[in-house]
Amino acid sequence: MGQTLPKPGLRPFLPDDVPVLAAIFTASIEELTGEDYSEAQQQAWMEKAEDEDFGRHLASDLTLIATIEGSPVGFASLRGKDHIQMLYVHPAVAGQGVAAMLVDALEKLAGGRGAQSLSVDASDTAQGFFAKRGYVAMQRNSITVNDEWLANTTMKKTLGAGQ
Numbered sequence: 001m002g003q004t005l006p007k008p009g010l011r012p013f014l015p016d017d018v019p020v021l022a023a024i025f026t027a028s029i030e031e032l033t034g035e036d037y038s039e040a041q042q043q044a045w046m047e048k049a050e051d052e053d054f055g056r057h058l059a060s061d062l063t064l065i066a067t068i069e070g071s072p073v074g075f076a077s078l079r080g081k082d083h084i085q086m087l088y089v090h091p092a093v094a095g096q097g098v099a100a101m102l103v104d105a106l107e108k109l110a111g112g113r114g115a116q117s118l119s120v121d122a123s124d125t126a127q128g129f130f131a132k133r134g135y136v137a138m139q140r141n142s143i144t145v146n147d148e149w150l151a152n153t154t155m156k157k158t159l160g161a162g163q
């Protein structure tokens with residue numbers, strides 16, 4: 001894996017972040033999910049960055065951005081008090097703990113909002129990441145995204161004291 005990166009920071013989402021987050025979203029799908037999804041599925045998924053809802057949901061959910069030396073490298077969002085809606089890391093910094101830092105923060109925020117547990121519809125690419133953090137598979141789903149069927153897995157973690 002690449003060299004160790006400077007420690008990432010975290011900050012809240014701002015409306016001007018939408019284009020850079022769309023670029024992280026598409027790069028992450030294109031380069032990190034190819035072993036789990038077909039090219040047609042990846043294409044349909046990446047096209048979601050062009051929906052008006054993409055920016056609208058980032059703004060209405062609680063979205064956190066991971067930065068390295070001030071530049072966004074990943075983002076994650078909490079919907080309501082207990083659902084992780086988005087988690088995407090730029091392939092150039094994958095495997096360096098950026099997603100772990102984002103999800104640590106979302107777990108604390110969910111706990112602060114009074115959630116007893118946290119759920120996520122994890123992509124097949126992210127399932128191992130969430131399993132390692134104690135999320136348990138509850139059900140397998142097939143969803144349609146721009147006319148393609150994609151599988152994911154609803155996973156859930158009980159939030160303990162101190163989270």
Ligand SMILES: CC(C)(COP(=O)(O)OP(=O)(O)OC[C@H]1O[C@@H](n2cnc3c(N)ncnc32)[C@H](O)[C@@H]1OP(=O)(O)O)[C@@H](O)C(=O)NCCC(=O)NCCS
Pocket residue numbers: 028029032033086087088089090093094095096097098099100101120121122123124125126127128129132
């Ligand atoms: C899944 C994803 C967010 C992980 O991001 P990342 O920054 O590379 O993950 P981290 O470096 O924080 O990983 C933390 C730990 O989880 C492990 N991990 C990461 N991905 C894993 C996987 N697919 N399977 C098993 N373990 C995994 C890492 O090895 C690391 O373990 P360590 O603490 O022992 O070193 C990233 O691969 C991604 O953006 N994927 C494409 C988009 C996607 O599928 N998003 C999820 C939508 S629900």
